[in-house]
Amino acid sequence: MIVGITVATLYILRLISLKGAVRMEKLDCIGSNLIFADYDAVELAKKYGTPLYVLSENIIREKCRKIKLDFLNRYPNTKVAYASKAFLTLSMCKIIESEGLGLDVVSGGELYTALKADFPMDKVFFHGNNKSYEELQMAISNEVGRIVVDNFDEIEIIDDLANEMKKKVKILIRVSPGVEGKTHKYISTGQKDSKFGIPLLEGSIDEAVIKAIKSKNIELMGFHFHIGSNLFDKDSYTLAIEIVLNLFKWLKNELGFVVKELNTGGGFGIYYNKTDTVKDITYYTDAIMEKVSSYCRELNIDIPTVIIEPGRWIVGEAGITLYSVGAVKEIPNVRTYVSVDGGLPDNPRPALYNAKYEAIVANKCNLKPDRVVTIAGKCCETGDILIWDQLVPKIERGDILGVLSTGAYNYSMSSNYNKLPKPAVVLLREKEECVIVKRETYEDLISKEMIPEGLAVKK
Structure with missing residues (x-):
């Protein structure tokens, strides 16, 4: 040194x-x-x-502490989950745990790594557009904090597994809000034509919500969206928030269901080369929180817990x-x-x-x-x-x-x-x-x- x-x-x-x-x-x-x-x-x-x-390690910890200072400590009722697909090892799990953040995993292998590192399972968000039966079984048996549901079949599998294991499973439903992030098409994920999430179309999202609400073994906590990766523009986040909060209003009026959580994903851009115009983390988080707060007041709905999932931005x-x-x-x-x-x-x-x-x-x-x-x-x-x-x-x-x-x-x-x-x-x-x-x-x-x-x- x-x-x-x-x-x-x-x-x-x-x-x-x-x-x-x-x-x-x-x-x-x-x-x-x-x-x-x-x-x-x-x-x-x-x-x-x-x-x-x-x-x-110092840079990683400085990033974690900055996001705690500028987001978690600044705004009540917020959470951060590190998107582990960016970089995950046993040691990285211990760093994230010691900094008090949650963990976003997208496969059985990532979940297994978190388990072997003794990461607190109640702070794990389990994503993935095609989770296997065995992966869901692992997640439910180990009582992960949230399973982020990506499709109709997954709701049924979770319901069956939870019933067998006598568990109550908390889920978020991932939606595709129809918003395209300004990034390479291979890392843009929020558009209508996407392999991720349930589209916000009549007959799709309402069916998924009703199926989840009716289940005795599932507790629907809220919704998740992710626009894309390495984004330098906040507008795509705020536009997606408006679209999803309109869904919250509809659910309250039509079904009497009050959404408790909104996960806005990650994707905050970092510096790679001189063409990148890097913004402070508050450029994104302030815009997200201001939009959630103001639009919830406008719609006369409860302000949900807001979750973000930085991965690349941290590591x-x-x-x-x-x-x-x-x-x-x-x-x-x-x-x-x-x-x-x-x-x-x-x-x-x-x-x-x-x-x-x-x-x-x-x-x-x-x-x-x-x-x-x-x-x-x-x-x-x-x-x-x-x-x-x-x-x-x-x-x-x-x-x-x-x-x-x-x-x-x-x-x-x-x-x-x-x-x-x-x-x-x-x-x-x-x-x-x-x-x-x-x-x-x-x-x-x-x-x-x-x-x-x-x-x-x-x-």
């Missing part, structure tokens, strides 16, 4: 815009080495190898990924490709939806960038490009490249494509760094594989 450093002349401050995202005190340079969250990135790469996921900027530079291939008058020892398997987002990142040559952070290169992964895919047109100083084999804002949806989306082992995850703590996920080995890659007896070749 580096403390009391003298900050060198930093090209990184010219390279990226620090609009409250990757904050200035988290990126420094001592000598020629990049310092991330008070740790020497080059030394971390030497000690633990590359590719390497690096996460700062995204807390992580970087370190790579070793390999081949540097210059195509005269066309492009220079700089290949690293990872890529698509450890960060599929650029290939999936053209996500854009920024990077720093971690062992040359004191040098002025004077050339443009393209950072290529090592997979046998033309689309395995991490960053197009990155500004760097002279770069060569053996250099260490640090890609910023990789805390969310990198480890959690990683794969073994091309039989590449998954990287280790190192957590930077106050006084020491700790491996919280071991690096996979080649033996790990084949540990579950078997050769049928008939295929064995006699030698």
Whole structure:
């Protein structure tokens, strides 16, 4: 750990815009080495190898505490559930639990991780558009706080399971309000044509609500919506709130049902590159709370408990990924490709939806960038490009490249494509760094594989 450093002349401050995202005190340079969250990135790469996921516990906790200060403490009758699909390990569960937040899970595997970490189940929200019978059984038997219902069949399965187990299950119904978030279509989820949620159409949502209300084994607490991911505009949230609160009014008038909870999802944008105009968390939360409060008064309905589910916002900027530079291939008058020892398997987002990142040559952070290169992964895919047109100083084999804002949806989306082992995850703590996920080995890659007896070749 580096403390009391003298900050060198930093090209990184010219390279990226620090609009409250990757904050200035988290990126420094001592000598020629990049310092991330008070740790020497080059030394971390030497000690633990590359590719390497690096996460700062302090940044994660600062994010949690900011959201408590600016949302939970500021507005009564509110809750926060960390969207664990962004990044989930046993250690992350313990951090979130110690900060007093809830947990949003979307699969049996994520729920199992929370169980093994002894996370309080009453603070778990279980999402998913196609929960299996076994997953619902696990959730109900362990008494998760809320099951977020996505379809009609799920209500019937929950009713049957709860009856068998003699449980009363609290649910939210996920609705698709017909609002499109301003983001890539693959991470837009609130539009009418969506695989998520029950559309707010006559004959659909009312049938689901009536089915839930009539069940003796289910307690309908309220509704959930999610507009999309990495959003920089509050208007989509407020528009969706108006639409859903109109549903609350209708339910009160027609069925005498008073909604207790409204989960507005997450999706708050973070800094990835200079095109991102990052907003403070209050830009979203103040707008959400003001709209809920004012519109409930206008409709003369009770103000529900409001829940938000930040995931990327909590962990995204807390992580970087370190790579070793390999081949540097210059195509005269066309492009220079700089290949690293990872890529698509450890960060599929650029290939999936053209996500854009920024990077720093971690062992040359004191040098002025004077050339443009393209950072290529090592997979046998033309689309395995991490960053197009990155500004760097002279770069060569053996250099260490640090890609910023990789805390969310990198480890959690990683794969073994091309039989590449998954990287280790190192957590930077106050006084020491700790491996919280071991690096996979080649033996790990084949540990579950078997050769049928008939295929064995006699030698």
